[in-house]
Amino acid sequence: MQYDVKFIKDQLTAHFKNVFEKGLINEISKNGIYKTYEKGEMLIDIGDEMTHIPLILNGLIKVLREDQHEDEILLYFLEEGDTCAISFVNCINQSKSMFRVSVEEDTECVLFPVDKIEEWITKYKTWRIFIIDSYHNRLLELGDAIRSLAFLKLDDRVYKYLAKQVDLKHSGKLSITHQEIANDLHTSRVVVSRLLKALEHEGKIKLGRNKIDVLV
DNA sequence: ACATTAAGTGATT
DNA sequence: AATCACTTAATGT
Numbered sequence: 001m002q003y004d005v006k007f008i009k010d011q012l013t014a015h016f017k018n019v020f021e022k023g024l025i026n027e028i029s030k031n032g033i034y035k036t037y038e039k040g041e042m043l044i045d046i047g048d049e050m051t052h053i054p055l056i057l058n059g060l061i062k063v064l065r066e067d068q069h070e071d072e073i074l075l076y077f078l079e080e081g082d083t084c085a086i087s088f089v090n091c092i093n094q095s096k097s098m099f100r101v102s103v104e105e106d107t108e109c110v111l112f113p114v115d116k117i118e119e120w121i122t123k124y125k126t127w128r129i130f131i132i133d134s135y136h137n138r139l140l141e142l143g144d145a146i147r148s149l150a151f152l153k154l155d156d157r158v159y160k161y162l163a164k165q166v167d168l169k170h171s172g173k174l175s176i177t178h179q180e181i182a183n184d185l186h187t188s189r190v191v192v193s194r195l196l197k198a199l200e201h202e203g204k205i206k207l208g209r210n211k212i213d214v215l216v
Numbered sequence: 217a218c219a220t221t222a223a224g225t226g227a228t229t
Numbered sequence: 230a231a232t233c234a235c236t237t238a239a240t241g242t
Contacts, residue, residue, distance in 0.1 A: 154230070177222065188231060193223060209222060209239055 005029050008110060015057050015081060024124040028055075032110040037103045044101040050090045052111035055083045059107025060168055064100045074184045076141045077104065077168050085134035091117055105169065157185055158195045162205065162214050172214045 009029035016025065033052070037043060043054065046066055054061075061078040063086070078084065090097055091114040120127040148157055161181060165174050182192040196212070199205045206213040 179222075189223080190225090190232075191230060194225090194230095197224075207223085 008032050008034050011057055011108075012110065016055075019081070019126060019130060021124060021126045024120065024127055027116075027120070027124075028110065028112065031116050032112055034108070034110055037107045037109070039103055039106050041103045042100070043103060044084070044087070044097050044099065046097060046100050048097045050087055050095075050097055051114055053084055053087050053091060053114065053117060054109040054111050056080055057108040057110065059103070059109070060105035061107060062102050062104045064102070065098065066100060071186070072100070072183065073186070074145075075099070076138060076145070077164075079168060082137075083130075083134050085131070085138050088117065088131060088134075154185070154187060154191065155195050155198065158192060159199060159204070161185060162199075162212065166214050172216060174212045174214065175210055176212060177210055 006029075009025060011034065012020070012025050012028060012032075020028070032055075035054075037059070043061065044050070056078055058080045061082075061084075063075045063078065063084070064072045065075055066072050075086075084101060086099060087097065089095075121131065148160060152160065158181065161184065162174070165176065166172050178192045178196060179189045181196075182189045185192070196205065196207055200207050204215060206215060
């Protein structure tokens with residue numbers, strides 16, 4: 001599918017007219033690249049050179065950090081209106097990505113070239129605020145994640161995880177496997193299966209193959 | 217019909 | 230709560 005400056009501008013106006021000043025929207029439209037990603041694609045891998053930063057129009061993106069022993073740790077998800085905040089630093093100091101960013105649900109986004117990002121910081125107040133806000137939100141989210149790890153038992157973490165998924169995917173019907181949940185929470189599939197079974201008995205969810213209905 | 221993958225279960229640490 | 234070893238069930242070819 002082809003796109004043009006006007007198309008990007010319309011998209012940005014639709015999603016960000018309350019966030020960005022007009023001049024900035026115009027400038028992003030001229031320099032941005034509209035792109036769609038399908039579920040399962042990899043946006044950025046660890047060690048990748050950063051050339052562009054995505055601004056998400058809709059969809060769902062997952063950000064992971066991996067340690068030396070190929071263990072992945074889920075950092076957070078990005079959705080409509082979010083950007084990959086941690087990548088800004090990579091761009092500005094030209095370092096490589098320390099994170100893996102994959103597409104959880106089909107996503108539309110606008111990519112900004114790295115060199116513009118720094119320029120806009122001095123030029124547009126709304127851009128500065130947007131970036132600082134992004135960091136702030138990510139930080140809050142990480143704080144929350146750490147709190148869960150430190151204080152909640154696995155059964156609560158599983159339920160919290162499901163609630164979060166429902167929120168992110170805007171649906172109580174999740175298509176997810178027990179294994180995926182286990183990976184995100186760093187536990188084994190067997191344990192997740194048992195905890196989910198318990199939740200089902202409590203009447204909080206309904207299980208099926210590759211799907212979980214979270215009942216409200 | 218067969219192979220593959222997801223999920224369930226009892227026993228053990 | 231993790232792991233093993235195995236079973237059962239759903240799905241794809």
